[in-house]
Amino acid sequence: MEKEIINQIEIRSVSKQFTIDRKKVDVLNDIDLDFKQGEFICIVGASGCGKSTLLRMMSGLEPIETGKIIIGGEEVTAPTLKTGMVFQESRLFPWLSVEKNIEFGITTAGKNKKSAESKKELVNNLIRLVGLKGFEKALPKQLSGGMQQRVSIARGLINNPEVLLLDEPFGALDAITKINMQNEILRIWETEKKTMVLVTHDIDEAVYLGDKVIVLSSRPGSVRKIIHVDLPRERDRNSHDFAAVRYKIYKEFFKDAKIKELEYYI
Ligand SMILES: Nc1ncnc2c1ncn2[C@@H]1O[C@H](COP(=O)(O)OP(=O)(O)OP(=O)(O)O)[C@@H](O)[C@H]1O
Ligand SMILES: [Mg+2]
Known part of the structure; x- marks a missing residue:
């Protein structure tokens, strides 16, 4: 047991x-x-x-x-x-889109196990969870401070x-x-x-x-x-x-x- x-x-x-x-x-x-x-x-x-x-x-x-x-x-x-971590400052990569910033959080261990399709689904689910649907392709500078923190929260959750x-x-x-x-x-x-x-x-x-x-x-x-x-x-x-x-x-x-x-x- x-x-x-x-x-x-x-x-x-x-x-x-x-x-x-x-x-x-x-x-x-x-x-x-x-x-x-x-x-x-x-x-x-x-x-x-x-x-x-x-x-x-x-x-x-x-x-x-x-x-x-x-x-x-x-x-x-x-x-x-x-553990997942959301830092004091949002720490997003300015050159990566919302979905790429979130996907970046997938560890190498997780990456090897996941197909491109399941990765995309995982990222999409998290984007929905944090209320950023429609902003998948946006860059951090195109988001408000609150939206940037939503991206950080999604990234913190990426490895479940x-x-x-x-x-x-x-x-x-x-x-x-x-x-x-x-x-x-x-x-x-x-x-x-x-x-x-x-x-x-x-x-x-x-x-x-x-x-x-x-x-x-x-x-x-x-x-x-x-x-x-x-x-x-x-x-x-x-x-x-x-x-x-x-x-x-x-x-x-x-x-x-x-x-x-x-x-x-x-
Ligand atoms: N890598 C480090 N090397 C040396 N000192 C450090 C290091 N990281 C933190 N400190 C020191 O440890 C103490 C606590 O820092 P910490 O960042 O944990 O505080 P905090 O409670 O989070 O403060 P804040 O509310 O301002 O974020 C500070 O005096 C800081 O100077
Ligand atoms: Mg602190």
């Missing part, structure tokens, strides 16, 4: 140091986290607290020297097909990963586009049933999207608090319950700074 995986992602005693100008800088300190299959996780924390570093370690792009990360029962030691890692995917978007994209990512999550780990600066975004919000302390990042958001979806940003969760997170977020104006946020 196949072993049941209870926690899809296990982060065990992970610390990280970088050397900058021959000085060691502690970036992450003793992170321990468990995420279940299909959960929507949001990670918030101040700029420079190590959010992108943690995501890169989960994706296998950044070496893990202290502690370990286990995804789907396997320790992460290199980039794997189990178990986990999608998203690093501030909507950080550069205007307020209205951001709200639309938040609804889009929820729709994709509900359709695809992937585990999502999304890093954001935006506390409202975290409360709107997350089943759990992980609040990291400022550098070196450590887990300050895990907040469960038990609000039914679609969440009402103007409700009292939403404001109560938002307040809880703000309180944790600004504990270091001892901000007195917290009452503004409730």
Whole structure:
């Protein structure tokens, strides 16, 4: 019988140091986290607290020297097909069309296995999923910022990963586009049933999207608090319950700074 995986992602005693100008800088300190299959996780924390570093370690792009990360029962030691990544900036190739940018994400391992026809079908399905039908041949510069991020999301999903890692995917978007994209990512999550780990600066975004919000302390990042958001979806940003969760997170977020104006946020 196949072993049941209870926690899809296990982060065990992970610390990280970088050397900058021959000085060691502690970036992450003793992170321990468990995420279940299909959960929507949001990670918030101040700029420079190590959010992108943690995501890169989960994706296998950044070496893990202290502690370990286990995804789907396997320790992460290199980039794997189990995770897809959407980066902080959209990272599209300006000279490639939407469909070519998405197809580019197919790994060599996947490429060898797929015929041209099945590749085309896969790309077309993803284009439909992210709502870009009719823009297959467009170049990135012919798309709005939100549309470019849709392409990045499709590319992150191309190898059918178990986990999608998203690093501030909507950080550069205007307020209205951001709200639309938040609804889009929820729709994709509900359709695809992937585990999502999304890093954001935006506390409202975290409360709107997350089943759990992980609040990291400022550098070196450590887990300050895990907040469960038990609000039914679609969440009402103007409700009292939403404001109560938002307040809880703000309180944790600004504990270091001892901000007195917290009452503004409730
Ligand atoms: N490759 C690297 N070499 C040296 N230092 C690095 C490297 N990558 C990140 N750092 C350092 O690690 C710290 C955390 O960086 P990281 O990008 O993970 O922060 P972040 O929380 O994602 O910040 P932001 O919210 O601004 O994106 C920073 O102090 C940064 O200077
Ligand atoms: Mg970052």
